Amino acid sequence: xxxxxxxxxxxxxxxxxxxxxxxxxxxxxxxxxxxxxxxxxxxxxxxxxxxxxxxxxxxxxxxxxx
Numbered sequence: 001x002x003x004x005x006x007x008x009x010x011x012x013x014x015x016x017x018x019x020x021x022x023x024x025x026x027x028x029x030x031x032x033x034x035x036x037x038x039x040x041x042x043x044x045x046x047x048x049x050x051x052x053x054x055x056x057x058x059x060x061x062x063x064x065x066x
Contacts, residue, residue: 003063010053018045036060
């Protein structure tokens with residue numbers, strides 16, 4: 001099974017009056033051919049899941065299953 005592993009430090013920006021938190025630059029490769037963006041939408045503006053990642057190194061793994 002093939003997989004792509006990328007790591008980065010989560011740096012969040014607030015949008016839509018705090019309803020959306022996003023990291024546009026998470027682990028963008030230097031050639032810009034593959035990248036991951038992290039988004040959170042929360043009507044309560046708590047964003048508990050993504051906030052626990054803020055400022056920390058995070059690893060995202062994409063596995064090709066077929």
